[in-house]
Amino acid sequence: MLTTKIQNSIRTSYQNLQDQLDNFVPRRAQNYLVAEIAKTLCGQYHKSNRMIVAEAGTGIGKSLAYLMATIPVAVLNNRKIVISTATVALQEQLVNKDLPLYRRLTDREFSFILAKGRQRYCCTEKLAAACGVDGGQMAMFESKPKKKDIEQLQTMYRSLTQGKWDGDRDSWPKPIDNMIWQMIVSDKHSCNNSMPTHRDCPFQKARSELDKADVIIANHSLVMADADLGGGVILPEPENSIYIFDEAHHLPHVARDHSSAAASLKGAASWLERLNQSITKLSGLADEKRVHRFRNELQDSVQQLIPTLTQMSKQFDASHFEDGLYRFEHGDLPEWLESESKDLKQLTQKASQAVAKIADLIAERVKDGELSAKLAEPALAEIGFYIQRTENLAQVWRLMAEPKREKGAPLARWLELSKESEGDFVVNVSPLEVGWKLDQQIWSRCVGAVLVSATMRALNSFSFFCHQSGISQKAEDGVQFLALASPFDYQNQAELVVPAMKYEPQAPQFTEYLIEILPKVIEDNKANLILFSSYWQMNQVAEALATDFVKKSWALQVQGDTSRTEILKKHKKLIDQGKTSVLFGTGSFSEGLDLPGELLENLVITKIPFGVPTSPVERAHSEYIESRGGNPFMQITVPEASKKLIQSVGRLLRKERDSGKVTILDRRIVTKRYGKSLLDSLPPFKRTIKY
Template identity: 30%
Template sequence: VSQLHRIERFAAMTTTGDRADLADVPEDAPVWAHATSTRDNCLGQECPDYRDCFVMRARRNALAADLVVVNHHLFFADVVLRDEGIAELLPACNTLVFDEAHQLPETARMFFGESVSTTQLTELARDARLELRAAGGASPELDRVATRLDKAARDLRLALGEPGARLAWTQALRLPDFPGALEKLQTCLKELERPLAEQAERSEGLASCARRAGGAVAVLARMGESEGQAEVRWVEVYGHAAQLHVTPLSSAELFRRQMMDHPRAWIFTSATLAVGEDFKHFTRELGVPEAETRRWASPFDFAHQALLYVPKGLPLDPNDPAFTQAVIEAALPVLEASGGRAFLLFTTLRALRRAHELLRSRIGFPLLVQGTGSRSELLSRFRTLGNAVLLGSQSFWEGVDVRGEALSVVVIDKLPFAPPDDPVLAARIESIRAQGGNPFTELQLPQAVLQLKQGAGRLIRDETDRGILMLCDPRLVARPYGRRILRSLPPMKLTRRLADVEGFFRDYQSGSQIRHQGALLRRPSGVR
């Protein structure tokens, strides 16, 4: 309730309605579901708050602007709505510039696929009851059907077991309670769809609920169809919800069709589009093999600003149960030399949690951990503290900018190869193999290189930054492909000696003192 009051006060003060501006309420707080509308339940012009809606206000501003800045998700949401003939979120334009374009293929696959979540279905059950009452009537039978749908959706989530899993559809169907829970959910959804369709003319809200029910029935029906060669069916399990997906294996043809249907300038930029000098992975993923490509050198002097440290003595197999402990033991003297001021980035949440257990009683620096606050809040604390150590996973590998002395070390535990049992990746691997290709060199290795470059890019953000990039995966030097990965990184001097790291920070501290003294000596010359 207190969080809802904070949101209410924020809504009265904000001019944008941007949730990220309200740090007091975590981004994943369940209360947001009661305070925000979605594509599913938005009433459009029928909404009593339409004129004051933050989204509509932003759209009006966009229509009047010469330059519009949006994220990838809003762009694709606009594409989907235009293709369905429902609405347009963004104005027409003659030039599109995509920054962080390395994310586009995955985002496109998500939007060009179909999905339904248990959260959507519990919200549908809730909204159906509310809309019926708002329309001036009540139906005990519809109430009962909605309650059964709510329970069936929650039971489906429980049938999937522990959170954090990504299951192929065939795996999910082998779980003892899942097929029965799925059948029950489909039955309850169809039982709700029929009375909603009969009541749809009574209000826009009920009509919206009827459309949502019909859409969910269609997605669940698709989930039961035999899997085509160009798509994969899978399930994602969260703490209190599950999402069922039908995802295209490639977004290339779909994205290319968008480009052909809308002739204009399409520009894609990112620090991580190329593997070395090679753009083929990106252009193939996006379906633009004929695109003109160009790469510019970084303005940073990596040879002098940074040092790449690959420690010795770690287990040769990064999947060794003792690997995370070995990473922490190797990182401790580096943290001591740097005085904290470090990001420790992990490829899994399990490794992050283990690192937290190992570090919390062994360092004298402030320790910040992903999940204990919003990303923006943790970054603000990290910058303010000046000597903190931050443990992060996926969300801290990119889109994070900490300049200056607050960040002088980035430690990465393993090469970020996606787990081969991930249902989408496994299906894509099989598809490449069936076409006679090499999944490792065409997909897995390029993805890992680009992700590693993103993580490494957190270190040097300015011409005056200096720091250590510590990569703990022995495969960088033990496997032939390690050389290709190293060549793709910024041109930093490579060392395997801890003494070089300690010397780097001694030289850095001496240089800082000299610069500081020089500033003190020069300052009086400007006094009058």
């Protein structure tokens, strides 16, 4: 229920915002978003399904809106908030800017913390060993360590023990080399809370701080990792949490990646051989009476797995592969592989459970004071490596052995030629659709959920996103949907131009035609961004126009020539000097690139960003839709292109006073039947269509 206390708290923070910010302009869309989120989370629309999906354009102030609405609801109901983002940049904005600002505005006490995965923290014991504190240093280095590496490790250890560093890789003042970091990184088996020497490890300290915080900032990947562990393991339990997914349009892809698995055949046989040689040594540290059963199970399964995987690698013929890939159509396996997969599922599961049990028994002896931590730690670090490998192998064969589904999309299954080892094959499995999983693990369990992004809709509809994310659009399920336009005067601030083009992008002459036409659409003494759909075409055009641009005194920078940071720094300098700056970029420049004011006044999109279903998962998804009488181009390709096009066009206006022009050099947006839908989903700029 939206109580008076919650309403007053929201009102107070909004009033304080007006007082704190100079030139504050009240935004109707922001007010509306705050109100709708608060009403949804208080059960005004649906008693149990408290969920809102909101597309909020640039300039609305969505992050401050969801903080103002959600924190009072959570604090007054003793709930936790998990804010999940897709990018580090947004996490930094929330931690360094938005949350400290909101804290000054509100009358509610709350704490917040940034949650990171275990791999971002060092282990105190490993760091001590690597420094030679206990004489165990040399064993940790594969080759003789360099003096500078030892000195760096010793400096880090001193800083950690003196409380000057928190053990977080990101907070160390200089980059830490990967080889050094892998020696000291926290791992879940040797660095766990049940071991007395590890209770003060950086990761354990960070976790205990996490338990105390009211607001936790994470990323989509960490949320999915926690969900896969059953929820409430890394982050608070879903049953006590309100989730805010910002940049929510990335969530379905992250969820799918988390549900996928891959393992090689000969490569797996190789590390299983090493495990086989270490079983007696490792299990010797556990209590003999209790460990012998698991040692026997592990030896038995590993000794069957090694020849089975080696033999299987001889069954596949690389000459049947296309571009290093062999895809099983409709996810169907040949009978022999189906049968082998079932056997491998049982063997890998048995091995995975046995190796984890041996680790538990060793840790128990340390905890009970029967075994020294110094002796156990190298063994637990080694066994931790094998636990991760066997868990992954078991996941691959569990999915390979999964029977054909009566309903819903099949699994995509394919083989790849190994890039690491000649003559080896990598077995890959991935789900096509993960909406049911998000519903099962998060939506059906959480207190409430807020999903926001600047580009949630495709072709003016939430349907595509909802299908991908497992969100119901039935009225009786009570999910709220909002689409809030940016506070721009589109008609007077920007123009969308579609010039008459001789060729469509598929035409062989199109690249040459681009080389001819681009200089005519670039604006002198202004900031220009030209977006391409392929690196190849971008580089061809850049090479052809480089000399002409130099003659015109136009500064050309091409994505990939140097870092994005360097490109943008030089771009700003050129514009400040009143010169012409031209940026050439591809897909990644169409999202997350912030060029306000004079830093972008002329945007040119060379082609509608249609994706080609080249990955095995995309091809399998298209195949599945076709098998059900659908049209993958209209059901997947066009909606995805619509989202990407909206993101690309969204680069132009970033602040309320920005202005400029967008030119689309793809006539299909006018001549094809799907073109009108794509055009209609773009902001209502003044339009000049020369057809």
